[in-house]
Amino acid sequence: MAPPAEERCIPVKTDLDIVSARVEGRNLARELGFGTIDQARIATAISELARNVVLYAPEGKMTVRAIVSDDARRGIEVVCEDNGPGIADVDLVMQDGYSTSSGLGMGLPGTKRLMDQFEIETKLGVGTKVTVRKWLK
Amino acid sequence: MEVARIPILQIENYLVASIQMALHDKAATQFRDDLLERIYETKARGLILDLTAVDVVDSFLARLTGDIAEMAGLMGTTVVITGLQPEVAITLVELGVELKGVTTALNLEKGIAALRKMVGKEGTNGTTG
Numbered sequence: 001m002a003p004p005a006e007e008r009c010i011p012v013k014t015d016l017d018i019v020s021a022r023v024e025g026r027n028l029a030r031e032l033g034f035g036t037i038d039q040a041r042i043a044t045a046i047s048e049l050a051r052n053v054v055l056y057a058p059e060g061k062m063t064v065r066a067i068v069s070d071d072a073r074r075g076i077e078v079v080c081e082d083n084g085p086g087i088a089d090v091d092l093v094m095q096d097g098y099s100t101s102s103g104l105g106m107g108l109p110g111t112k113r114l115m116d117q118f119e120i121e122t123k124l125g126v127g128t129k130v131t132v133r134k135w136l137k
Numbered sequence: 138m139e140v141a142r143i144p145i146l147q148i149e150n151y152l153v154a155s156i157q158m159a160l161h162d163k164a165a166t167q168f169r170d171d172l173l174e175r176i177y178e179t180k181a182r183g184l185i186l187d188l189t190a191v192d193v194v195d196s197f198l199a200r201l202t203g204d205i206a207e208m209a210g211l212m213g214t215t216v217v218i219t220g221l222q223p224e225v226a227i228t229l230v231e232l233g234v235e236l237k238g239v240t241t242a243l244n245l246e247k248g249i250a251a252l253r254k255m256v257g258k259e260g261t262n263g264t265t266g
Binding site: 016037109111 | 159193196224227232233
């Protein structure tokens with residue numbers, strides 16, 4: 001993989017940071033050449049991920065960066081890391097309609113549908129890291 | 138923290154509010170409360186919630202929008218959401234959010250027409266189509 005052209009990191013602690021994170025993500029997506037609809041998908045996915053951090057973790061951070069695949073496709077990668085409680089049953093939270101909070105339970109499965117790739121690493125008592133990517137068509 | 142307020146305008150028996158900024162959660166919740174208070178004060182028969190300038194509706198804002206429609210409905214006020222951008226409609230469906238029971242219209246003009254029709258049907262005072 002080629003080195004990232006650009007990377008931006010946004011601390012996520014309060015609901016104000018949710019807006020900052022998605023504005024940064026949308027700006028990078030636009031600069032990379034994503035169309036309006038993909039920009040909205042990326043911004044919405046970031047919003048959902050950042051809200052999870054605000055709801056469940058003391059704090060976290062969102063990193064958005066330009067990426068290039070092995071076959072030279074360009075895209076955007078969003079990494080959302082937190083120091084929250086971790087997720088006991090990942091399969092369960094990936095089910096539509098499951099939620100432990102006042103949300104709609106759309107967070108993670110919905111985010112996965114909006115993006116091209118979705119990876120989750122979580123450890124109880126340590127935190128959760130979600131990585132999503134969208135590729136330019 | 139000081140929260141920026143969204144202007145709520147009155148036209149005839151209706152209230153019109155247009156979201157023109159990226160709303161963080163507290164501002165969105167404040168907006169909901171402001172709207173319900175204004176409905177009570179003005180006895181508005183209808184409310185237009187215009188989302189033309191909104192480029193992201195996540196599950197939180199979608200739920201809040203549905204809540205506003207339901208709460209205003211409980212108070213006897215009909216709500217029409219207008220101006221959903223194509224990208225917002227697409228992301229809402231992909232995200233899996235359903236705005237059940239929420240009336241929508243393409244733009245403000247069609248929204249007002251829809252309100253007149255709905256409120257008019259109830260045979261209420263004031264405006265007619």
